[in-house]
Every structure is written in structure tokens, then in C-alpha cells.
Amino acid sequence: MSILRITNLQIDVRTQGGPRAVVDGIDLTLERGRIHGLAGESGSGKTVTALAILGLLPESMTTSGSVVLDTNDVDTELLGAPRQVLAGIRGRRIAMVFQDPSTSLHPQLSVGRQLTDHMRHHLKLGKRDARDRARALLERVRVPDPTSALKKFPHQFSGGQRQRIAIAVALACEPDVLLADEPTTALDVTVQAGILQLLRELVDDAGLSVLLVTHDLGVMSAVADEVAVMRAGVIVESAPRQQLFTDPQHAYTRSLLAALPGSKLEESPEALVAELLNATRTEAIE
Amino acid sequence: MTRPLLTKDELEPTRLRWRRPRLRLGRWSSPLGITGAAVAVLWIIVAIIAPVIEPHDPLAQNLAILQAPGHGTLMGTDELGRDVFSRVLSGAGVTIPLALLLVVMSVLIGAVLGAIAGFFGRWVDELIMRITDLVMAFPTVILAMVIAAALGASLLNAVLAALIVSWPSYARLTRGLVLALRQSNYVVSGQLLGFSPLKSLWRDIAPNIVGPILVLASLDIGTAILLLSGLSFLGLGAKPPTAEWGSMVSDAIQNFDSWWLGLFPGLAILTIVVAFNFVGDALRDALDPKSNTLRGGGLTL
Amino acid sequence: MTTMPVLTASDVVVEYRGRPPLRAVDGVSLAIAAGEVVALVGESGCGKSSLARAVVGIERLGSGSVKFGSDEVPVLGIRRRPLALTGMQMVFQDPNSSLNPRRRVGDQIADGVRAAVLRGDAGSDPAEWLERVGLDPTAARRYPHEFSGGQKQRIAIARALAARPRMLVADEPISALDASTQTSVAALMRSLCLEAGAGMLFISHDLSVVRRIADRTLVMYCGRIVESGHTESIWQNPVHPYTRALLAAIPVPDGAGRLPITPLEADRLTWTEKIPDALERTAS
Known part of the structure; x- marks a missing residue:
């Protein structure tokens, strides 16, 4: 489906x-x-x-x-x-999560506010219900100590935690x-x-x-x-x-895998350098 | 091999790349910028050829006094029987070169001191910045008035006074730009290759900071004209009988009923100040790397 | 190592002012010989970039010393760098800010050549350097903005190597590049350094690339070296819990769909442990 x-x-x-x-x-x-x-x-x-x-x-x-x-x-x-x-x-x-969680979260709103705003707007939830859901969500994305996390601001978290919070915000309204x-x-x-x-x-x-x-x-x-x-x-x-x-069927996919350490099609560093110098790779032609 | 559909620059949505500032006439052509440039150029031409195109001698007192415009003169005559139109034209030749001189001098002094402060840091920086603080602590016009009054009323003293109050903004700007660039990788790379401080400044830093300084300078020409006219208006600049716009407006106050005495020199000041401001704005937009991406149709998300 | 190392750092400490002061590098010693590629790996904030900058002299040392050959490395200040020290060059992470946007790339590479000539080198052609990093020699007349990020980085590498350094310090030189060029640029750096007989300190957070190009690896955590030695020994049999966690967290691109192993929060406490056996590991 x-x-x-x-x-x-x-x-x-x-x-x-x-x-x-x-x-x-x-x-x-x-x-x-x-x-x-x-x-x-x-x-x-x-x-x-x-x-x-x-x-x-x-x-x-x-x-x-x-x-x-x-x-x-x-x-x-x-x-x-x-x-x-x-x-x-x-x-x-449809919700979206970006590369840099420090820019996708609002720096001056508490985590709880950012989570509940969406729910109250889209799902028309009451304050208390939204709060409970927010706590459950933070637990879901495994942010430690969700209750106190709700009151904190994005800058008080590490990069990884912030991305978890950004995911929680994205999931707030149960997107498909x-x-x-x-x-x-x-x-x-x-x-x-x-x-x-x-x-x-x-x-x-x-x-x-x-x-x-x-x-x-x-x-x-x-x-x-x-x-x-x-x-x-x-x-x-x-x-x-x-x-x-x-x-992989396409030559481009193969060239990507050739340059990827640990992949099955990986080429030796020497071969990669030779290719780079021959400018056969797409980037060099650009 | 086909050409890539899009170069990287156009598709780097999360990062705004710093681009080499370039003047592209295509984008420079904002209507206001063009109008401003046209008016400014027109005034500069007038300033150069004023002695040739003046219908009357601007200093000769040989016409009927306080005549309204239309009776044989374009802009009427003043209380001494001088042709206002000729005096306005001649005023351009007095004010504009001095304003340009003033701006060039303050850019030179400010940029050199600012670059020294930013590059060498420590006590040199401290000293130069405290001096700029000292100057900038006073309201510009008041300080210029005090200095001009102390030096004695003359146009050159007015320029000197204006110079003293206007270089610090360039010093500040230059220092900030130099400080930011000093840490940049290519300046550090240059130092690692054994560049002397002077070479670093000249090769790596200077070419990359002229843009913003140029913008401030072009915006400042209008301010300089206003300041010089203001000092003359207060009797601290041009001495009679020199035809200077500020002092002409000042004279007009004594003959308030003769509206043409104040209106035309006032309009002259207004148009040229506004014109240079438009030019400065357009220049800023054209040199700003961010607006560059915006108008180039790139992603700015 | 029988030969005298090109670069020796002993008990380097780098501190940043603040309350409390942040000790980014906490007593690190290392030695790099000519023709040796040493990788310094670790996660963001572990102090690896601070160490690199301190080694070159961009960052002031809190204590300890760094020697290039037999010369003490001075802090990069207003004064012109001593001639001998132009034999140590650096490549930075961001290729976009590594080159002067207002000068032709050929002229910038020529700066490198000039530094070498001042030290007694015969001199070389900037266009030739472009060719050696896989770019068109006629590109010397062009400006940096006409190149892609990967190409700019290669120009920066060419400029650094044109100075004929005996030591190249590279601070995350590949992390701003596209994945498909990362390994090849890193490998290119290695081969050019070996060719020139220069030592290289290669800083990266990408362990899988490092494995392909480094003779020795230093693993850094919280300002300290927690594990060091022969690259393959570390990779095959990591001793320190941090190295183990780091290696286990790298996704294997074999298409099997295996999730990398996430370290437990409690494990992080063991990462600061000092394990003498994990240091100076030899090839086995």
C-alpha cells in the first residue's frame, strides 16, 4: 500500500x-x-x-x-x-525533520510549548491532554526525564537530544x-x-x-x-x-559504492586516486 | 558527458555560501539606484562646468534686488541683487568637491587606522578605539560646530572639523572587518606560508573589505554635503560673498517673504543628498552576497 | 622509529577562558615521523581540532611544548613566521573559506611555491600542482568561486604542498566534501605526502576513511588520547571501551540492514578511563 x-x-x-x-x-x-x-x-x-x-x-x-x-x-x-x-x-x-536541530527548534520557547502548540492547533487538545501526550512522546523518543525536559529550552540539550526532540515535535500530531x-x-x-x-x-x-x-x-x-x-x-x-x-545496475551507483569504505564494491585508495587524477569522476568534469 | 543540471551554488539550501562580491550591472539597475546615479552625475557635471553655464556672475550685485523668479531670471534675485540661479550652480562647485574630498580623506584615515587597530590588536587597538569612542561620544553636528568655531569660520576649517568627526565610523567598520577576516582560513594560510603582516593586509585582507567601505562612503557623501551646508548655515563655513547652499539658505531667513531665496538652494541640497543615498543603497544591494543569492533565484531556505 | 620525528608534541594543554575554564586538550603527546600518516579521530568537541591548531601554533598552548624538527613552534601572531616553519602547512575543513576569493588560484598556489623557494627549493610551476591534484592546469587563471567545494579543497591542498612542507596538518579536510570524493581526496593527500616524504597529521571523525589511509591512529576523547597505535591493530582489536563503541556505531554499507550499535548512557562513564594497554599499540 x-x-x-x-x-x-x-x-x-x-x-x-x-x-x-x-x-x-x-x-x-x-x-x-x-x-x-x-x-x-x-x-x-x-x-x-x-x-x-x-x-x-x-x-x-x-x-x-x-x-x-x-x-x-x-x-x-x-x-x-x-x-x-x-x-x-x-x-x-506529513512532518519534516531537518539536518540541524538547533535551527529547526525555536530557541526561545520551552520544549513543552513547542510540542503542545502543534497538538493544540491540529488536534484541538486541551492543555492537560496535550501536556500528557508531550511527556509520552519525549519518553517515546527516549529523552531522559521527560517531565523536567518539558520545561527546558533547546539549548540545554546536546545535539543528539535536540534531534530527538525535533523528531518528537515532528511526531506530535501522529503524521503518516x-x-x-x-x-x-x-x-x-x-x-x-x-x-x-x-x-x-x-x-x-x-x-x-x-x-x-x-x-x-x-x-x-x-x-x-x-x-x-x-x-x-x-x-x-x-x-x-x-x-x-x-x-548495483547503474554506473553512478557503482562509482559511489567504489568510493565507500567497507562496501562490497570498494576500490583501493590507489585506484581512487588514479581515477581522481584522470578526472573520470563526475565531479572533476563539472 | 552532459552538463550538470545545476551547479552546487544553486542547490545548497541550508548553507548560504559566501561569494566573491561582484558588481553586476544587470542587478545594479534598481530604478532608484539609476535615478540617484543620474542625478548625482548631473550635479557633478554642473559643479565642473558651473563657471561656463552661469547666466550671470554669481557675485555681481548688478540686478534688481529681491526679484521673484520669472522676470528675466530663472530663480529670482537676492537682497543684494545677485542671480539666485547662478549662485545655486556656483554653489555646486563649492560644496560637491569639498564633500568628496572630505569623504575620501575620512575613508583613508579611518580605513588605515581601523586596519592597524584590527590587525595589530592589543594596545594599538585599545588606543585607536578609545579615540574613536571619544569622538563618537559627542553628537556629530555639535562637535563639528565646536571644532569649526574654535578653528575660525572658513570653508576649509569646516571640512577639517567634519573630517575629525567623520573618520571614526570608517575606523570602526574597517577594524571589525579586519578582525573577522584575520581569523579566516585563507589569512591564516597566508601567514603559515610566511606572509609578512603588510603582505597579509594588502593581499588577503584589503581586497576583501573594500566593498562594505565603499558602500558606507557612498552613503556618506550625502551626509557630508549636509554637514558642510549645515556648518555654513550656522555661519561656521563659507564666508560671504561665496555662494554656498547652506549660507544661502541662512541668508534667506532674513528675507522670509522671498521664498525663492531659500527654496532653490534647499532643493539643491535635498536632491543631491537623496541621490547619493540611493546610489549607496543600490551599491550595498549589489555588493551584498546574500541579496546576490536571493535575486539570483537560488534557494535561501 | 629510528629517525628523528618531524613533529613532536609533549604534554600539550589547550585551555579556553571561561568560567570554569574549558580544558579542550588535556596533556597530549605525539610524535610524527617523515613519510608517516597519523590520524587523529574522535567525536565533535573531543579537542581534536584544538590540538591541530595548537600544533601549528594558531592556538596558544596552556602548557607543554610543540617542536617542528628541532624548532619550537611559536604562536601565530603579528610577526612574520620564521622561515623554517613554513615547512609545516595546514589544510582546513571548510574549502570555501580556505582560499582568498579575490585572487586567482594560480597566484595563491604560487605563494606556496615562493615559500618553498625561500627555504632553498628550486621552485615549481603552480599549473603543475593543479595537475597533480587532478585539476586542469589552465584553471590557474580562474578564481576560487568558479570551482566546486571538492575542487577548492584540492586547490588548498596544492597550495599547502607547493610549499614543500615536511609536515602537513589537515583539520577535517574531507568532512565538507561529497561522500564520493572523501576517500579519494584523503587518499590523494596520503600519496602526495608520501611522495614528498612529508609527515601528515590527519584529523577526522570518519573512521572508515581513516582506516584506509593512516599508518597510525590516535583516538581522542575528552581532551585525552585514549587509544593509539597501529591503525589496523586498533581496528581489528580495539582495547579501550570508547574505541569499541565508536567502531560499533559505524554503519556497515553492505546492504544487510544491520543497525549500528548504540552505546548505553552508562557506558559513557567508562570512556574516560585510562587504559595503559590501549596506548602505543604495535602491529600484530
């Missing part, structure tokens, strides 16, 4: 020399209760794709194609949807879909491991569906069920995780 269907999504950016495609007709289907990875390097268009789903693109970008959210058998077209429709979906049906844009990139590996475990649990236990955008194939290998590899606005390869890492 699919929950989010992206069909022929095209994103153009207005430039002085006319529109240019940032995302050039991609298709992606997010299944319910799965983690779908969207991998790619900076500039591949993976982040704008995530932003387009929620209608968060800057005005200089135009979209075409279709993004359909399918909840309770009701299909909602998100591209070009009116403001009110999007407002009802953002945070409520979580868009996670490089959620662990700014974190240390030991902290990253915890966040990945949390994501997996949320998907397996609570039936959340996650679109995981990251450049880190190690992260993909740990948690993604499906992986789409994006490059220059196009999905070059999309496959179940195991298959992608063991039997």
Missing part, C-alpha cells in the same frame, strides 16, 4: 538565462510502514524534492507533475494545493509520513546510531512511513528498505536495499 506517490515531478528554477530543471521528472512511491531512502550528493536535487512535497520551495522555483498523499483512501494532490489544504497537511499528515532530510549528518556516529535505531522502531512499531534523504550510504544501508539514487535531478537507480548494495 502506497502512502505517497510522486509522479513525473519536475522542479525548475528561474534563472537569468531562463528556467533550468533542478529535478527532471522523477517517480517515487513511498510504501506504508517503510523507510524509503533518497540518496544523492549535494546538488542532486534530493532536498528540493523533499521540500516540494510540502510546498516549501522558494518562489523562484516552479513545479509540475504530481505528488499524491493517500491516507484513508483519500487521495490529496499536494502540488499546487491551496494554502489551507497544505496547512492541514504540514505537521499533521516523516520527511527526514539528513537527520543524522550533523551528529556524531555514536549519537547517529541511536537516532537510526529510533527511526527503525517508529517505522516498525508505529507504522510510520519515512522518506529519508541523505548522502550517507552507510545510513541507507542501516535503515532504508528501498533506496533511490539521485543525480543531477534524475533518479538513476531505485532498488531494494540489499540489491542496491550488492548488485
